[in-house]
Amino acid sequence: MDIFSEFRKDSGIIYPPFSEMYFEKYFYNYMLAHPDNTDIYIPIFWTENQISNWNKTRRQNAVNTLDKTKTYFTVVQHDDGITGTKLPKTIVFGMGGVGSVPLPLTYTNPSLFQKVRDTPKTIFCSFTGSITHPCRAAVCEQLRNRPNVVINTHIWSNHISDDKQKSFIDIMSRSRFSLAPRGYGKTSFRMYEALELKSVPVYVYDDPWLPYTELIDWNKMAVLVHVNDIHTLYERLLRITDDEVASMLDYYEQHRHLFSYDGMCEYILNKVKTVDETQITS
Numbered sequence: 065m066d067i068f069s070e071f072r073k074d075s076g077i078i079y080p081p082f083s084e085m086y087f088e089k090y091f092y093n094y095m096l097a098h099p100d101n102t103d104i105y106i107p108i109f110w111t112e113n114q115i116s117n118w119n120k121t122r123r124q125n126a127v128n129t130l131d132k133t134k135t136y137f138t139v140v141q142h143d144d145g146i147t148g149t150k151l152p153k154t155i156v157f158g159m160g161g162v163g164s165v166p167l168p169l170t171y172t173n174p175s176l177f178q179k180v181r182d183t184p185k186t187i188f189c190s191f192t193g194s195i196t197h198p199c200r201a202a203v204c205e206q207l208r209n210r211p212n213v214v215i216n217t218h219i220w221s222n223h224i225s226d227d228k229q230k231s232f233i234d235i236m237s238r239s240r241f242s243l244a245p246r247g248y249g250k251t252s253f254r255m256y257e258a259l260e261l262k263s264v265p266v267y268v269y270d271d272p273w274l275p276y277t278e279l280i281d282w283n284k285m286a287v288l289v290h291v292n293d294i295h296t297l298y299e300r301l302l303r304i305t306d307d308e309v310a311s312m313l314d315y316y317e318q319h320r321h322l323f324s325y326d327g328m329c330e331y332i333l334n335k336v337k338t339v340d341e342t343q344i345t346s
Contacts, residue, residue, distance in 0.1 A: 067126045068107050075112040080253060082229055083171035086111055087159060087325060090172065091139050094329040101333060106130070106138035106154065110146050120148040127151060135344060137336050139167070143249030155339050157332055161250025164344060165335060166275040168323050169249070170256040176233070177260045183237040185263070188212035189301060191243035192232045193254070194219060199291045200245040203268045206294045207243070213298075214239070237261045240309065241287065241301055243268065255286065256323055259316045264309055266301070268294060276322055276331070284315045 078086065088109045095105055106127070113123065130136065130152050137155040140146050145162025156163035159170075188211065195201050195217055208215045214235055218228075236242050236258060244254035245268035258265035266287040267274075274282050282288060287304070289297050321327040 066107075067129060071108045071113055071118065071123055071126070073109070073112060073116075073118075075116040077115050080171060082173055082176055084173050085171075087141055087167075087171070087328065088112070088139055090325045091329055091332070094326070098329075098333065101137075101336060104134055104136045104336070106136050106151070108138065110138070110140040111142040114142050114144065114147060124149050137332070139332065141169070143247075153344050155336060155344055157335075159251075161246075161271075161273045165339065166273050166277075167328055167332075168256055168275050169251045169253055170323055170328075171253065172325050177237075177257070180233060180237040181260065181262050183261075185238060185240040187214050187235065187239040189241040189243065189266070189298075190214040190216075190235050190239040191245070192216040192235050194247075196247040197245070199268050199270055200247060202291055203243055203245050203266075203294050203297070207298055210298050233261070236263055239263045241266050241304075244286075245291075246270065246273075249273075259285070259313070259320075259323070262313050264304075264312050266297070268297075276319075279322065280315075280319050285312050285319070 072092065086109065088111055092107050092109070095102055095107070108123070127149055132152050135153045135155065136151070137157065139157040140163060141159040143160035143162070145158055145160070146156060155165060157165050157167050159167045189207060190213065191204055193200070195204065204215050204217060207213050216235070240263065242254060242258035242263040242265055244252045244258060244265040246252055250269065250271055250273035255265045255267060264287060266289065268289050268291055270291050272288070287301065322331065
């Protein structure tokens, strides 16, 4: 009997709305085809649970049946990580900014960006989105009204109209640099949306959340800036040459598989073999 099946229901809400599937669900399906580690995988769709506020007591009771002598692993997209449930020793692969091991905060929609990846870059830098954290407010204020910088902000909603979606993609696809300041969580979907649209992401952070640091050099793929240093950002971007931009985008292409759902799945199954005690939640 699968004691976690009731915690893998669809909430009916997917964010961003143009994502096809939460990674948690994709990974579960991947594990069904790669069952070697299923005995230590906690197969709960945490984001769906937390959106719907499903019965926490029943979920905790199910988790309490796990063998406490083992070390488990699980994956979560939600910006708050796993809440309302105490886990046994568990490696938590987190996408939104909470967990033992960072994963990219990305989604799958293969056809969404493909047609516009090679759009000419006529905008120097841009940001389209909601102000969900002081980092966003600060960088938008700093760059607003700068030459050829487009800043469009709006109130957050989990519903994005078709017109806003088209505008978002159009502006980012035409941008040399795309601001990707952290939001409610420590990172932003824009990091990977920008790279998919061949726009260099500018990650503005206070507490960095960067995956794969043992595999890639983020400074070769993105502009990283602490919120305290944003007063230097515009001039810093001006100094980045065409060749350097091309090199950043090429570096991403070399590592692009890591940011696909399949690449993330492969990484997790390799990583669970090497994680040390300091990366285990208990």
